[in-house]
Each structure stands twice: as structure tokens, then as C-alpha cells.
Amino acid sequence: MSENGSSRLRVRDRSRPLDVILWGATGFTGQLVAEYLLEATRGGDLRWALAGRSEDKLRRVRDDLAKIDPRAAELPIRLGDSHDATALSKLAAEASVICSTVGPYARYGGPLVAACVEHGTDYCDLAGETQWIRRMIDAHHEEAQRTGARIVPCCGFDSIPSDVGTFMLQEHALAEHGAPCSEIKFFAGRSRGSASGGTIQSIFNLVDEAKRDRSVLSAIGNPYALNPEGERRGPDRSDQKGVRFDPDLGEWTGPFVMAAINTRVVRRSNALLDYRYGKDFRYSEVAAFGAGPRGALRASGMAAGLSAFLAAAAVGPARNLLARRLPSPGEGPDREARERGFFIVHLVGKGHDAQGKPFELRGRVEGKRDPGYGETAKMLGESALCLAVDGASLDAAGGLLTPAATMGQRLLERLRAADMVFEVRAV
Numbered sequence: 001m002s003e004n005g006s007s008r009l010r011v012r013d014r015s016r017p018l019d020v021i022l023w024g025a026t027g028f029t030g031q032l033v034a035e036y037l038l039e040a041t042r043g044g045d046l047r048w049a050l051a052g053r054s055e056d057k058l059r060r061v062r063d064d065l066a067k068i069d070p071r072a073a074e075l076p077i078r079l080g081d082s083h084d085a086t087a088l089s090k091l092a093a094e095a096s097v098i099c100s101t102v103g104p105y106a107r108y109g110g111p112l113v114a115a116c117v118e119h120g121t122d123y124c125d126l127a128g129e130t131q132w133i134r135r136m137i138d139a140h141h142e143e144a145q146r147t148g149a150r151i152v153p154c155c156g157f158d159s160i161p162s163d164v165g166t167f168m169l170q171e172h173a174l175a176e177h178g179a180p181c182s183e184i185k186f187f188a189g190r191s192r193g194s195a196s197g198g199t200i201q202s203i204f205n206l207v208d209e210a211k212r213d214r215s216v217l218s219a220i221g222n223p224y225a226l227n228p229e230g231e232r233r234g235p236d237r238s239d240q241k242g243v244r245f246d247p248d249l250g251e252w253t254g255p256f257v258m259a260a261i262n263t264r265v266v267r268r269s270n271a272l273l274d275y276r277y278g279k280d281f282r283y284s285e286v287a288a289f290g291a292g293p294r295g296a297l298r299a300s301g302m303a304a305g306l307s308a309f310l311a312a313a314a315v316g317p318a319r320n321l322l323a324r325r326l327p328s329p330g331e332g333p334d335r336e337a338r339e340r341g342f343f344i345v346h347l348v349g350k351g352h353d354a355q356g357k358p359f360e361l362r363g364r365v366e367g368k369r370d371p372g373y374g375e376t377a378k379m380l381g382e383s384a385l386c387l388a389v390d391g392a393s394l395d396a397a398g399g400l401l402t403p404a405a406t407m408g409q410r411l412l413e414r415l416r417a418a419d420m421v422f423e424v425r426a427v
Contacts, residue, residue, distance in 0.1 A: 018047050018095040019388040021078060023112065024102035025050035026057040028332040029126065029198065031064075032377035033101060033384075038065050038072055040381060040418070046388065049076035051091060082108040088115040096391065099384035100125040104202040105153070106132035106209065113140060113151055120147035120398070122387040126380055127153040128261045129202050130220040131209060133400070137226065141400040148398040150391075152406050154265050155383035156376035160403050161345045161365040162186055162262035162285065163269055164412055165422065167404040169349040169363045170277050172424045177359050180277045181349035187249050187288040188256050193341035193370035197327035204323075207313045220260060226268040234279070239263060240286050243299045248348045251288045254299035255306055259285035265402050272405035288346065332373050341370025347424075359426065366421035375420070382414045383407065390414075 022037065024030040030052070037048060050058050058077045065072035078094070080087035082102055092098060092115035102108050105127040116123040117140045127133060133153050144151055154163070170180045210216040219225055223239075224232040239259040246253050256262075263285055270277040289298040312318035333341075347363030367375035386394070386407045396406040403411060416422055 014047075014096075016094060016096050018049050018076070020046065020048040020097045020099055020384050021051050021091055021095040022048065022384075023051045023080075023091070023098055023100040025061055026052045026054060027101055027198075029196065029373065029377060030101040031061055032332075032338075032373055033099065033381050034061060034065060035068065036377045036381035037384070038069055040385065042069065046385070049078050049095070051078040051080060053079065053081055055079055083111055085111055085115065088112050089118065092116045092119040092121045095121060097122045097124070097384055097388045099123075099380060101198075101380070103127065103129075103198045104132075104205040105129055106135075106202070106205055110136065110139075116151060117144045117147060117149045120149045122150045122152070122391065124152045124155045124380060124383040124387060126156040126158075126198065126376065127202075128156075128158040128199065128258065129206060130225055130261050130264055131206065131216050133261075134219055134225055137400040144398045144400060146398070150387065150394075150396060150398055150406055151400045152383065152387070152403055153400075154261065155380045155403055157343070157367075157371045157379070158258045159262040159265040160379045160383075160411075160415070161343075161367075162258075163265050163402055163404040164408070164415065165345060165347050165363055165365045166266050166277075166283065167269065167408050168412055168422050169347055169361050169424055171409070173349060173351055173359070173361060174276075176426070177351065177353040179351055179353050180281065181351040181361065182278060182280060183282040183351070184347055184349040185246070185248060186256075186259075186262070186283070186285040187246070187251070187253065187346040187348070188258075188285070189288050189344040189346050191341075191343035191371055193338075193343065193372050194327060194333060196372040196376070197331050199372065200323075200326050201328075203310075204313055204319065207310075211314065223263060224267055226264040227271050231271055234267070235282050236263070236267070236284065240284065241303070243296065243303055244286075245296075246286070246288070249288055249346060251291050252295035252299040253286040253288050254303040256285045256287040257306060266404075269402040269404040272399075272401060333370060338370040338374040341374060343367045343371040343375065361424055362427055363424045364421060368419060378418055378420070379415065382418055383411060386411050386414055 025034050052058050062075050106129050113136050173181045223236040241255050243254050266283050289295045345365040349361040352358050369375050390410050
């Protein structure tokens with residue numbers, strides 16, 4: 001079967017004991033997702049469980065959840081290790097969906113994906129590791145098509161605002177103009193929040209992999225690295241590295257660290273959706289810093305800082321210094337800081353309708369909490385609920401997929417209902 005080929009849709013039922021297992025529930029982000037699931041399902045009948053390595057820690061998480069809602073005292077607990085294939089197989093066989101917060105996924109994620117594929121179990125995570133996702137596609141996509149397992153990485157800040165935001169603009173363009181946007185530009189605007197410890201560790205791990213195997217850099221450097229075999233070419237080139245003024249937004253722009261994964265996910269969505277956005281669709285991501293000299297200065301500072309960070313991550317002593325100053329896995333901001341956080345993304349789409357008349361759309365994606373923690377927990381939680389509760393209505397078969405290609409409109413509706421802004425307007 002081809003990567004973007006169709007296969008049978010699995011009929012959803014409740015024959016398995018659990019709807020969702022939250023894997024990694026004792027980690028910082030895992031606890032936030034657990035709180036989100038608890039609050040989002042008040043009065044519902046979701047059957048879910050907490051899972052991880054330590055029973056004592058899982059019990060403490062459950063006790064804390066019970067202070068929010070006494071019902072949580074009855075949550076089941078499941079034990080396992082990221083490299084214990086037998087335990088992971090038992091987990092995957094027991095639930096309809098596994099929701100994983102255990103990264104870096106290139107170190108810890110592969111065996112769980114394999115177990116989910118084997119048992120036809122849907123899966124979602126927070127991975128932003130292009131090289132690992134490519135390996136999972138190569139190893140498991142065809143078998144997941146056969147078993148019906150929908151494996152959906154990148155269900156957090158990377159890459160839902162990009163992937164679902166692009167899907168939103170394209171669906172609007174098709175409905176209003178009869179044609180998709182031929183180009184969409186993503187601008188990461190104002191935000192308040194901190195990078196998660198998991199994201200930082202994933203970057204460190206990628207640097208280590210690239211040092212051991214230079215082909216890793218070659219693979220992730222391809223703008224179409226996640227596309228199906230034979231379809232890894234197109235009009236897009238490398239992500240922006242320097243500083244530029246963008247006339248469409250009217251602001252100075254610089255490199256956006258998450259473009260390396262987000263752009264590849266959006267392009268894979270297009271391929272999996274049978275090129276609904278067009279074979280010549282162009283997509284790019286940058287960070288926006290405002291107009292005038294101040295905007296140019298901020299963009300230059302960010303570009304220099306990002307280059308320095310990546311260089312330091314490759315050198316032992318410098319990395320050790322960085323690690324002491326940056327969040328570690330399992331650490332994160334307190335509730336007050338998370339609730340003060342926010343992010344705003346702008347999207348500019350351009351195209352021509354069936355009569356050749358040009359049109360332009362403006363999109364906005366906004367989260368009202370810290371992007372790396374509060375809003376990421378929301379996006380992952382809603383992805384798990386979408387797969388578990390709305391699974392039968394999703395027009396997506398098994399495979400190594402993307403959020404937009406799997407959950408598209410339904411996830412968009414869920415995130416809007418969860419107080420995220422996804423809006424589009426004509427210019």
C-alpha cells in the first residue's frame with residue numbers, strides 16, 4: 001500500500017476495557033494532561049487510566065487528581081517500562097487510544113508505537129522529532145494501514161497550530177473560492193511562556209544523533225522529509241535562517257525553531273489528503289518581531305541567539321551550562337505562570353479561484369495559556385478525546401498520520417470549544 005493510499009476504516013466500539021491510557025502520567029506534562037482530561041470529561045463516561053513506571057508516583061498523581069474531583073480516586077493504574085515490549089503490548093491491547101507524553105520519543109517512543117500498530121490501537125503524542133517520525137513511517141506505516149491503527153504524533157504546540165491552522169484556511173478557501181491557497185505563510189507572533197524540558201532534551205538528542213550519523217542531518221534538512229517515498233520534492237526550499245522583512249505581514253521576521261518539524265508535518269498532511277492543497281502548494285514558517293528598526297533588531301537578536309543555542313548544544317561544556325539554566329524533563333512553570341502565558345499565530349494565504357481571480361485570506365490561531373505546557377496539554381488531551389470519542393466519525397484509516405489528515409474538522413471544532421481561537425477572514 002502507498003503511504004497516502006486508502007485502507008479499511010476500523011469500526012469503533014467499546015469492546016476494550018479502556019478508552020484512553022495516559023502513558024507518562026507522572027511527568028510534568030503528563031500530570032497537566034491528566035488534569036485536563038479529568039476536567040474536560042466531567043459528567044462524561046470516558047474510561048481512562050494512568051500509566052507509567054512507578055506505582056507510588058502514579059498513586060500520588062491520582063490522589064492529587066482526587067482533590068480536584070473525587071471521581072479520580074477510582075482511576076485505574078497501569079504499569080510498564082518504555083522498553084518492555086511485553087508490558088507495552090498489554091497496554092495497547094487494553095485501550096482504544098494510547099496518549100503518550102514520554103519523550104524524547106527517539107529514545108523512548110518506538111516500542112510503544114510498535115505495540116499500538118500490532119493491536120490496531122490509536123495513538124497520539126507530543127513528538128517534534130522529524131528523524132524519529134521518519135523512522136516510524138518507514139517501519140510501521142503499511143502495517144498500521146493493515147491493522148487500522150491511527151498513529152498521530154505532533155499533537156501539541158508542534159504541530160497543531162500549524163497543521164490545523166493550515167487545514168482551516170484551506171477548507172475556507174475551497175468553500176468560498178472553489179480552490180485552495182497556493183501559498184500559506186505562518187508567522188509566530190507574540191507569546192509568553194517557556195520551552196519545555198522535553199523539547200530541549202529532544203533537541204539535544206537530535207544533535208547527538210546527527211553527530212553519530214551525518215545522514216540524520218541530510219534527512220531532516222529535506223523540506224519534504226516526511227512525505228511518501230517518491231514524493232519528497234516540491235516548490236519549497238530550506239526554512240528561513242536569516243532576517244527578512246515580510247511585506248504581507250508588514251513586519252521583520254527571523255527563523256522559527258519549530259519550523260523544522262511543523263513545515264514537514266503540513267506537507268505530509270497535504271500528501272495524505274491526496275494533495276487537497278495542490279501539488280504546487282508552498283508553505284513556510286517564521287517568527288515575526290514587529291515593524292521598524294526595533295523589529296529588525298529583535299529579529300536579528302533572535303536569529304543570532306538561535307544559532308548560538310544550536311552551536312552550544314553540540315559542545316559538551318557549553319551544553320552542560322545550558323542544561324543547568326534551562327528546564328529539565330519533569331520541570332515546568334507553576335499554575336499562575338502557565339495561566340499568564342499565551343501565544344498568537346498569524347497565517348497569510350493566497351491563491352486564485354476557478355476563474356483566475358486572486359484572493360487572500362488571513363488566519364489567526366491563539367492560545368490563552370503557556371504554549372509549551374497549558375495549551376499543549378489541552379491540544380494533546382483533545383486529540384486523545386477526538387480519537388477515542390469521535391473515532392468512528394473520522395474519515396481516516398490507519399497509518400502514520402498527522403493531526404489534520406486524521407482529525408481535521410472535528411479537532412478544529414473541539415479546540416474552538418476548548419477556548420482556543422481558530423479564525424479566518426478574507427482581505
